[in-house]
Amino acid sequence: MFGLLKKVTVPPSTLLLKHIYGLESDEPIHRPELEIRGWLAFDRAFDLSKLCLTLETDTFSLPVVLENRPDVAADLPNEFCTGFNTFFDIQEDLVSKNPNWVNSARLRIVWPNGDEQIPLDARLAQNMVNENSYFRTNHVPRPNHAIDEAQLQLWDDSGFLVLEGFYSAAEADELKGLIESSWADRANYSDKVTIDRDIGTKDERRISFADADLAIRKTPHKLNDLYLESDRLREYQLGSRLRDVLSPMMGGTPMICNSLSFEYGSQQSDHFDTFFMPPLTRNRMVASWIAMEDVQLDAGPVRYYPGSHKIPPYRFSHGRYNLKLDEKQQCEEYVEHQLKERGLEPVLFSAKKGDVLIWHAHLLHGGTPINNPALTRKSLVTHYFCCEDWDGACYEEDRSGIFYLKRD
Ligand SMILES: O=C(O)CCC(=O)C(=O)O
Ligand SMILES: [Fe+2]
Structure with a gap:
């Protein structure tokens, strides 16, 4: 799993760092799903209901779900943190709504006193873009397989x-x-x-x-x-x-x-x-x-x-x-x-x-x-x-x- 660790200097001052897995600009996505996972850490107790995370493109906005993960807090610089971890089906949730979603995709964090947009520079493996199957196996039939x-x-x-x-x-x-x-x-x-x-x-x-x-x-x-x-x-x-x-x-x-x-x-x-x-x-x-x-x-x-x-x-x-x-x-x-x-x-x-x-x-x-x-x-x-x-x-x-x- 690859990841990004960033110090954040934009508002609000309570956000210390952000850790986003599942995306890296030089890595194509090899699965039919986009996973957005990360942590937000705060320097004091923070009312999470005041925070809103979405995956935005020019034409649609989808919620990214926050989850309280006190177990992870131990690995972070302080105990006030929340995780987010949401999967999007690339075909169903994204491509079908906007075939060019990838060009404008960004993670949007709305705080009580600010709004931050982080571009998701995700490139997709072409064969995954069109894959919309939950159930098809990826098998390549070969004559010597043990099943016919x-x-x-x-x-x-x-x-x-x-x-x-x-x-x-x-x-x-x-x-x-x-x-x-x-x-x-x-x-x-x-x-x-x-x-x-x-x-x-x-x-x-x-x-x-x-x-x-x-x-x-x-x-x-x-x-x-x-x-x-x-x-x-x-x-x-x-x-x-x-x-x-x-x-x-x-x-x-x-x-x-x-x-x-x-x-x-x-x-x-x-x-x-x-x-x-x-x-x-x-x-x-x-x-x-x-x-x-x-x-x-x-x-x-x-x-x-x-x-x-x-x-x-x-x-x-x-x-x-x-x-x-x-x-x-x-x-x-x-x-x-x-x-x-x-x-x-x-x-x-x-x-x-x-x-x-x-x-x-x-x-x-x-x-x-x-x-x-x-x-x-x-x-x-x-x-x-x-x-x-x-x-x-x-x-x-x-x-x-x-x-x-x-x-x-
Ligand atoms: O053996 C069973 O009754 C079902 C077991 C099962 O569903 C499983 O292990 O995933
Ligand atoms: Fe089972």
Whole structure:
């Protein structure tokens, strides 16, 4: 991520410095989104309601959302600061309103006693200017891909792919064994490996896996990021066979960005994974769901809505796709309406041991209710970003050539 750090001498005197990421005059923008992110710091308490930030061009003005980030204040010269971080869809928000927006774009800050306009000298990569797709993969079909054209077409059209029997029964057993043995080894794990206990209840909370009581294993839970501790596990998550499938689907080099293992159904309400971890390039995230046993209908199978990845993603008022809890209801109403309009219905994934389901970052999915709490539903979920979107310092490559996000 590149940035600018500027001392500001214009009014008001309370503005100390400005830090704007996402724009630099000699860097073209490589994504279909413009991100405006930065900090404003003040030398005393400041009433933020008196401050107004907008992205201006000669023909339109769009709000840039301020967010209070006391956590960042520690890195700044004083504690009075606010952040702003808003994404604009280049095609939808900017080009469609003014094809020449870039020539007059500026960030405008209106203070009680002043008005400052900072030109955004942003050049755009030409291929991004015309890209308006949320869902199309960037794949370049090649004859030696592990998936064929028909599968890639299904992926583009429906946003999911089922790989039946991708892993053999013996492999699925080995994978299950790896997760089982992690319980015995957990005291040795870093506290980056965590467990969400009592999921779906009011007592749900996250603790370090190393501190987890064995009894938790017998109740619905999510075991997070075991990939950080196990080379062998990573081979199931992104070994060369799966990598050859995911690369053309993602149009890039996949890296593991997190993982969750389940013994029971998740019962998680329908959601888009972008609520929790939007990728840096909008369509470059996928997830895999590996069945370590046959899934019974009463065990709370996963459900997904084919084609829902084409629903234009709901942007919360901060301009991003991360779930904003107080706007969840409006988002659900929007999605409900879109599903009806497009005639989209859920499909249950009645997986057999060794099957793998892959879904697109924008595919609506969730875990259905568990009707029989005695039934397990052993599965491993992995989410992937593309290495090309990240600074090399953020991820690692292991001995098998598997890339994974560090969790510093
Ligand atoms: O396994 C499930 O029920 C759903 C899990 C899920 O949605 C996820 O991990 O992103
Ligand atoms: Fe999910």
